Amino acid sequence: MIKYPYARPNVTSNDVIAVVKAMKNQFLTDGEIIKSFENDLSKAFKVKNSIVCNSGTAALHLIYKSLGLKKGDGILTTPITFLATANAAKMCDANVYFSDVDPNTGLMIPELIEEKLKNKKLKIKIVTIVHLGGRICNLEKISIITKKYKCFLVEDACHAPGAIYKTRNKQTTRVGSCKYSIASSFSFHAIKHITMGEGGCITTNNDNLSKKLKLKRSHSMQKNKKNIFNKPWYYEIEELGWNYRASEINCALGRSQLKRLSKILKTREKIAELYYKELHKFKYIEFPKNAFKPNSNAWHLFTILIDFKKYNLKRSNIIMQLEKKGIGSQVHYIPIFNQPFYKTKNKENFNGSLEYYEKNLSLPMYETLNRENVKFISNALKKIITKSLK
Ligand SMILES: Cc1ncc(COP(=O)(O)O)c(C=O)c1O
Structure with missing residues (x-):
């Protein structure tokens, strides 16, 4: 029997109390807890918008889709990551390109990213970096390069929620604050720093992107957009979306864990x-x-x-x-x-x-x-x- 697994969750009695309380609420999904959790995440990460969803994979898919990634576009990422970083781009029918990593840290190398971006044929629209194991990529340098080549920089920050990044001028920012990126994705899977059982979130300072992410999280349904007062049930969709919502029960666990x-x-x-x-x-x-x-x-x-x-x-x-x-x-x-x-x-x-x-x-x-x-x-x-x- 494995007594010491390589990772394991820690659910405290306070977490259990929070979950049980959530289960007694009228709303088990789309209630007040997800809103409070998103507010707490925005405060913790010092970012304008947090969008909670039901996995880190869903978070990445929502980001890629909302940034307009489509067939013929490319994304550039690391080969040393969990499948989801790349698979989410394949779900958008995009081409996935890899950039080699430092053999000692497993992190992407700014100069090699630039090499790939120089190749216009690849049509790279998004560069997704991964803070592997919790070690932070060179955000400052990589963001200068992605700006130069007019690409979006996305942080797959599933391994590093709230980690501190130090700039060359010795300033500090938190991973999740999106100071250098358009958006960051997080997983709150069972073995991550904080867990919702299964869950995830996106942080971004871009209000327009935040709106798109929230819509796509729930089938892109817009309720009564046209103010048709004699049809209060009215909803419509202009594009595809998914059910990537997280239940109030999962959010209660995540919110309680976030406090720690x-x-x-x-x-x-x-x-x-x-x-x-x-x-x-x-x-x-x-x-x-x-x-x-x-x-x-x-x-x-x-x-x-x-x-x-x-x-x-x-x-x-x-x-x-x-x-x-x-x-x-x-x-x-x-x-x-x-x-x-x-x-x-x-x-x-x-x-x-x-x-x-x-x-x-x-x-x-x-x-x-x-x-x-x-x-x-x-x-x-x-x-x-x-x-x-x-
Ligand atoms: C780097 C990385 N990205 C994305 C994911 C996907 O997260 P989830 O399992 O919540 O879908 C994981 C999960 O392990 C991960 O480690």
Whole structure:
């Protein structure tokens, strides 16, 4: 049995009280809780508009659609992300292009983004960056490039809600504030920093975009737009939309969890520091550079890098041995260009992504891990690696 999964939710008794209260309300969807949750999110992220929906995937699809992404357009993103970042663009019939990542951090590289944007044939309309594992991309530099090439910059911020980004002038902004992007997407899936069970949200400072997102979230239905007073039931649609609404029950959970976001970020940072103490002197393990700079990582994942090839170690073997000791681990992610659905004939050079893929391993990271747990996991890992080297 897995005693320490690589991620797990933390639902407190206050969360349960909030959910039970929501279930006793007259409205189980489209009520007051979603509005309050959206207001709370806007305050927490210091942004004008928050639009809650029923998954991070829905959030991305709504953003892409509302920005007008369509057949013949392109989006540029990272291959080292969860499928949803790219799939949501395929749902718009757009072409998905990938830009290689830094083999050490797994993050997109501004210069390589620019290389791709120079190719006008690709018709790239949107660049979607991912703050992988909670490590923040170079927002300042990337936003200058996307402006230069007149593309929308979208942050897939599912791994980094409320994380702090420091500019070169030592100013700070929060991920979610959309200071550099047109919109940010978040997932409130069960294993994210805060959860709605399943859920997500979009933040944006663009009021027009916010209106479009809200309409598309609910079939693009406009109620009594024409003020037909003798037909109070009247509604109409001018374009396609979806049912991406979140129930009041899910929103009650998310809203209650959001109250603890700052605490959750601090706790995760402390757990990362405990791991660092246990593992940093161990020769075979490296960490992504700058991962431990204070307040610069939202620590969705605790990623270690091991040169499995160099040390003649088998990652699958290590994962299975950890599992025997009740420890879950995971690889984030299989490069999307290697998925059969995305495989193209023109083989590009994605050495950074392949290297990052081959080296990374995510160890358990969640709010309720304590010092002893981290020690147990770290010691088990060190023993397994040492034994495997013989
Ligand atoms: C980077 C990233 N983007 C998008 C998503 C999709 O979110 P959801 O599972 O809520 O649809 C995830 C989920 O794991 C993710 O990690």
